[in-house]
């Protein structure tokens with residue numbers, strides 16, 4: 063197994079404290095067995111998300127100092143605009159405070175009640191932003207996206223035949239746009255191939271439907287394309303990313319991922335009229351179009367991060383860390399979604415805890431057990447996050463019951479990853495002792511953020 067040697071050295075450190083097990087137990091109880099409710103100080107290693115958790119470089123920190131805080135026409139905005147135009151290739155750059163604000167504004171402009179928005183698999187906030195407008199969020203990932211064992215190179219791909227069917231069935235007027243999430247976060251962080259993006263674009267073009275990429279992890283997706291797609295090995299990741307964007311009409315971006323910043327996002331697109339409408343909506347909710355809910359220094363850090371994320375050494379280490387963690391789990395025969403994704407390893411919790419039925423939320427139970435065991439925080443992507451009631455009031459569960467071990471960018475070292483793997487190995491040995499949970503309270507949208515549980 064190749065050790066992913068960090069292509070950076072440490073200049074500033076942030077202390078971590080591992081509180082005793084008894085205290086973790088009390089924290090868990092107080093949090094209603096929901097790791098979102100645990101104060102971060104009580105977490106030793108935080109693999110909840112790769113979003114907004116990156117370590118910025120010395121260059122980015124230096125950028126904060128020279129950020130231009132002007133309300134209108136800040137220099138930092140133009141730096142960002144120039145960089146996004148170069149990296150993404152779109153004409154208009156509309157900053158937002160994070161990805162979901164980009165989604166909300168784009169959907170407000172395009173989506174109406176009764177519409178359908180196809181995607182390979184919607185991320186939870188994307189789905190919520192579609193549904194809150196009374197529209198349907200339709201997941202059209204290819205069948206292999208739900209098969210955790212098949213080691214195919216592009217399990218994030220959309221099923222183009224089903225997209226055609228959906229357009230035929232709903233009529234193109236009811237499909238205001240098609241989205242494609244790269245990499246496919248809710249489906250194991252799997253990449254989408256250039257070929258698939260081309261085919262989806264061809265369908266969209268034929269029916270004159272706008273096609274947008276949810277581009278949070280565009281660099282990781284491009285890395286996989288370079289590694290796995292025929293004819294791409296000699297093309298740079300930057301060129302591959304440009305090619306992917308050239309096939310779309312625009313993109314929404316959570317800069318909290320592949321722009322290596324702690325806050326930020328944007329919409330990038332070519333259509334002048336739509337851009338004008340988006341800016342109107344932006345002003346109401348986010349801010350003037352040259353800052354969009356961010357400080358000038360944030361724009362500066364984003365511009366610098368977008369350059370660093372495409373550096374070959376960075377990406378090799380980044381993907382290498384995730385692969386290293388997967389290899390450690392493999393050695394312990396811990397079941398995980400294969401191949402591992404670009405930003406995370408996803409444990410197959412229903413196989414890890416086969417004694418727990420779906421209505422006892424095995425993946426959720428594993429996140430609480432992992433915290434109790436080792437102070438490690440992971441996130442459930444399963445029955446709590448995506449479960450819903452059918453017409454008869456019965457709960458329906460998503461195909462996959464996953465625990466995502468999400469690796470923040472440039473934050474943890476090899477020994478941290480080893481610690482996590484050891485904790486999981488320990489739990490795996492005593493897995494039949496892990497108890498299921500029942501929901502005590504929940505909210506109608508995005509219930510996983512606030513639901514409270516008790517152990518059964």
Ligand code: F0G
Pocket residue numbers: 110111112113160161162163185187188243247276278316317318326327
């Ligand atoms: N799209 C995808 C694919 C995402 O993974 C996320 C966020 C968003 C959109 C929304 O971006 O958080 O900046 O508003 N994903 C985070 C995660 C929260 O943990 O996977 P945001």
